[in-house]
Amino acid sequence: MNNTNKDDNLENNQDFIREIISKDLSDGKYKRIITRFPPEPNGYMHIGHAKSAFVNFSIASENNGKCNLRFDDTNPSKEEEEFIHAFQNDLKWLGFDYGNKVHYSSDYFDQLYSYAVKLIEMRLAYVCDLNQDEIREYRGTLTTKGKNSPYRDRTIEENLDLFEQMKNGKFKNGTRVLRAKIDMSSGNLNLRDPVIYRIMNIIHHRTGDKWCIYPTYDFAHGQSDSLEKITHSICTVEFEDHRPLYNWFIDKLNIYPSRQIEFARLNISGTMMSKRQLSELVLSNMVNGWDDPRMPTISGMRRRGYPSEAILDFCKRTSITKRTNLVDLSLLEHCVRENLNKSAYRVMAVLNPIKVVIKNYSNDSFEEIDALNNPEDPAMGSRKVPFSREIYIEREDFAEIPPPKFHRLTIGKEVRLRYAYIVKCVDVIKDEKGEVIEIHCEYDENSRGGKPADGRKVRGTIHWVSALKSSRAEIRIYDKLISEKEFDEENSDNMELNPNSIKVLKNCPIEISLENASEGIHYQFERLGYYILDSQDTKSGSLVFNRTVSLRDSWAKKSSFNLK
């Protein structure tokens, strides 16, 4: 019984946010939980967003509540329609249900404007004529207090009039702002009379030219939460010191009290998660668009072949805390492999081919060998793979002078060609430089299917592709985007990609059944890794495969011989 309890506890482990919510529910504070996922449409959705969406959507659904998708579109200078569509597409692909209503902060521009007027009327906001530099000067520094703006004590009437003129486009960009009147001596800089409306003569993607003043994040986010009756507004820790401001507006405006709760953002080794850096990669063409398979974007991962279930599983495994973290990429890859191992079709392809001639096999014929589509799941059936006198194998699978414990092909030794025959290497042919260019073997005709008739053990099994009857493909191998473990956010000189982040192999022999490969199907190239057809660059007759992730390779690690 103790054991049972212990197991239950382990499974029901609650993070601190779920604890808060459970308590709020049991205290009767709320009847129904409403969360929100509030991306700014200024880039594509990435795995960090996915984590946040996962937290918000799953907490809502666990409690029979709902989660609103809300685009935080208060800054028309950065936001674009394209990103809104892309986000919705990615969200759907991941399986998040945001119902049929999409919310926008811009839905509340009218309401927000009247909140601002209300604040002015309460003497809690004022129009400030200081320019940007002056505002910064007056704000003080981290260790010194700020001082009051000379415009802080304008009359309500004057403020109302000026604010209306701001709205009516009477002033140029940057000449005036509306500020909340709080406390210029606060230790929290967010409370030193924060700007809540700024003049921007820019067309908004949804409201067009209706507005030339736009609310800032601080003035829009909390009130939008409140208007949607969001019970728990979950965001990342860098907003922690905005919370007093968030609460200040709710309090002064006397509106529905949403509660902001912060948790640490997700970081993954070998990649970067900042929207700024990611868009820089795209804009500078350092990568090939937002859906470049090396990108940590959802569209990049999809194109690379990461299944949505694996991404969700990863989000679930990286739990919710406030600590700064750097999750090892290997956890994500583990989730991907675990998912794909069960579902991917096995096929054979050779990345670095060398020709093998089977001297005692008839020259002019080929035969069809049965091969399992997935040994993990016999229900996935089998297929025919053509076998012939000339085949390709992986260069790494042959060694003239084998290192210790080498279970592959070497002169005088036997190896099994997967699903086909046992072959023994009898000779090699070298070029002028002494490099092996062709391997000569003899096959055991009584080992069809890979089973020697006399039952002898053959330790090594290698993959192969018929030279007579096969196809060709371009294969793209990816590695981590950046080589440094972490790198400086602000220093863009540091934006150096891992030079090996992509490797393109052309004209690789692949099993002929792959000519019918279709988009979105996951394949395991046996002994190599998981691959998927590239959705952008595959044309009929010219196949391009992306490596999703390699198979774990305990030999490569062990063997200094094989180190690349």
Next chain:
RNA sequence: UGGGGAUUGGUCUAGUGGUAGGACAACAGACUCUGGAUCUGUAAGCCGAGGUUCGAAUCCUCGAUCCCCAGCCA
């Protein structure tokens, strides 16, 4: 004497005064027609110093280190 947050094996995390547990990574072995998968095992941790207590990762005190904040970005 600015404000806010955090600190458990290499990494992520559980623990809420009573044997520090899990996952990833690593290592060793078993098994195997994928050196895959699977299985078994090994190593590895409470930031530090005091205190309270029969007993402290947990409570108290002092200290250390790291992260965030000086956008009219979010």
